[in-house]
Amino acid sequence: MIRKVLIANRGEIALRVVRACRELGIKTLAVYSEVDEQSLPVQLADEAICIGPAQASQSYLKADRILSAAELGDVDAIHPGYGFLSENATFAEQCELCKIKFIGPSSETIRAMGDKVLARQMAAKAGVPTVPGSPDTITDEKQGLKIAETIGYPVIIKATAGGGGKGMRIAHNSVAFSKEFRTAQVEAEKAFNNGSVYVEKYIEEPRHIEFQILADKYGNVIHLGERDCSLQRRYQKLIEEAPSCFLDVKLRKQMGEAAVKLAKACHYEGVGTLEFLVDKYGKFYFIEMNTRIQVEHTVTEEAMGIDLVKWQIRIANGEQLTLRQSDISCKYHAIECRINAEDPEKSFMPCPGHVDFCYTPGGKGIRVDSHVYSDYSIPPYYDSMIGKLIATGETREEAIDRMYRALNEYIVHGIKTTIPLCKQIMLDPPYREGKITTKYMETFLNRIKKQ
Ligand code: ADP
Numbered sequence: 001m002i003r004k005v006l007i008a009n010r011g012e013i014a015l016r017v018v019r020a021c022r023e024l025g026i027k028t029l030a031v032y033s034e035v036d037e038q039s040l041p042v043q044l045a046d047e048a049i050c051i052g053p054a055q056a057s058q059s060y061l062k063a064d065r066i067l068s069a070a071e072l073g074d075v076d077a078i079h080p081g082y083g084f085l086s087e088n089a090t091f092a093e094q095c096e097l098c099k100i101k102f103i104g105p106s107s108e109t110i111r112a113m114g115d116k117v118l119a120r121q122m123a124a125k126a127g128v129p130t131v132p133g134s135p136d137t138i139t140d141e142k143q144g145l146k147i148a149e150t151i152g153y154p155v156i157i158k159a160t161a162g163g164g165g166k167g168m169r170i171a172h173n174s175v176a177f178s179k180e181f182r183t184a185q186v187e188a189e190k191a192f193n194n195g196s197v198y199v200e201k202y203i204e205e206p207r208h209i210e211f212q213i214l215a216d217k218y219g220n221v222i223h224l225g226e227r228d229c230s231l232q233r234r235y236q237k238l239i240e241e242a243p244s245c246f247l248d249v250k251l252r253k254q255m256g257e258a259a260v261k262l263a264k265a266c267h268y269e270g271v272g273t274l275e276f277l278v279d280k281y282g283k284f285y286f287i288e289m290n291t292r293i294q295v296e297h298t299v300t301e302e303a304m305g306i307d308l309v310k311w312q313i314r315i316a317n318g319e320q321l322t323l324r325q326s327d328i329s330c331k332y333h334a335i336e337c338r339i340n341a342e343d344p345e346k347s348f349m350p351c352p353g354h355v356d357f358c359y360t361p362g363g364k365g366i367r368v369d370s371h372v373y374s375d376y377s378i379p380p381y382y383d384s385m386i387g388k389l390i391a392t393g394e395t396r397e398e399a400i401d402r403m404y405r406a407l408n409e410y411i412v413h414g415i416k417t418t419i420p421l422c423k424q425i426m427l428d429p430p431y432r433e434g435k436i437t438t439k440y441m442e443t444f445l446n447r448i449k450k451q
Contacts, residue, residue: 002026002077002317006070009081012369014041017079020309029073031066033059035379040371047073054381060084063091070100077101077316086292087114103316105269105291113266113289117160117198123286126265128258131285133200141181147199148177154202157181159188165235166191170202205437206277209244211259212300214311215268216321223256224300225330233441240296241335242303245396245434255284271312302334302392333396335403339387341378343416351416352380361409365392365402400426
């Protein structure tokens with residue numbers, strides 16, 4: 001039985017886990033860096049332990065300090081949230097060795113699915129379509145060029161250990177390939193301490209559609225439908241929604257079945273996400289799996305009426321899934337805007353700093369997941385997301401109108417945020433018509449620049 005959970009994270013996701021544990025009657029231990037002492041999850045958790053200085057490499061990424069805190073706090077489980085150590089197979093393994101439940105799949109599954117080449121191989125073996133590309137890691141340029149010629153340009157060179165859009169380069173011809181190949185390797189080495197890369201066909205103007213999976217340790221696996229995360233800037237998601245207005249019943253069924261098949265093939269346990277690209281003809285390709293809770297899990301929760309974080313903890317607690325695929329139906333339309341401390345007018349430069357005043361919107365169909373409050377100082381050491389605003393409606397149109405209304409109520413004084421940009425998007429006719437591919441943001445930003 002899980003009595004007490006250590007939350008190895010910060011910000012809104014740490015708060016999300018504190019809240020889920022509180023509702024489940026489970027005690028929480030927050031770990032925090034020196035600059036996060038006044039943060040909301042630290043204040044709201046039952047206990048808190050400081051694990052080091054502000055830099056993530058000295059605190060939230062320090063597995064040994066987190067495990068010492070776990071020992072000291074006598075916890076039974078660790079929730080890793082997203083980012084930081086959430087997809088670190090070695091950390092999950094250390095938890096297993098210490099007999100502390102890592103709230104997520106086994107270290108073996110994390111290791112297999114965290115390597116994008118291995119994940120592609122696993123998908124191909126399970127009969128799930130992958131983007132045409134190299135079957136293995138590519139070590140020399142010549143080999144890469146040969147594959148690029150076979151699949152045809154444009155191609156995308158991607159980091160095997162990739163994440164957050166880093167180490168990804170597009171090449172439109174063989175001359176560009178040589179340059180981009182080396183750049184991708186250097187970027188990957190720098191970001192992940194692992195310079196290995198692979199090559200995929202570059203799908204032109206795809207939609208990014210991902211399926212949420214829920215799996216217990218008894219082999220029961222269901223999917224909770226899709227999220228459309230096509231609205232991205234530099235491969236980073238900005239606004240997500242569920243369901244996707246691009247999928248019809250048939251395609252949803254096919255993709256959902258593929259997602260379940262792959263989750264079963266890798267003996268998945270917990271919540272997870274299978275990411276796909278869908279081209280304009282409705283052909284879908286698996287690109288990667290995230291073996292953790294995702295930022296945008298909220299839209300699935302709202303559209304489906306299911307608490308994913310609670311289920312994640314219950315599954316880790318050894319409970320059997322009581323939901324069957326036939327129980328799952330999409331009830332509402334939900335949209336999430338990521339509110340970032342960034343200045344869209346200055347190339348989205350991060351704007352950490354003091355929040356003089358903050359007022360979060362409410363009312364019917366509005367949810368705000370945020371750790372920020374008036375007089376809070378956003379530290380410069382971590383990512384720039386300061387909250388998530390989720391609007392839910394009977395229809396997509398109602399969700400958009402509600403989101404626009406709530407964005408107008410949201411007040412954050414003292415720093416620049418992406419709120420004004422999100423407002424403009426909510427009024428943009430192509431967005432309202434659902435014409436969103438991964439190219440949307442680039443054209444939208446060019447359009448508003450010209451106005
Ligand atoms: P990361 O793990 O770094 O987030 P992903 O593999 O999940 O990388 O891809 C992130 C985004 O990059 C996708 O949502 C999509 O916009 C773009 N992308 C990735 N692979 C391709 C591809 N083969 N063709 C076109 N776009 C791609």
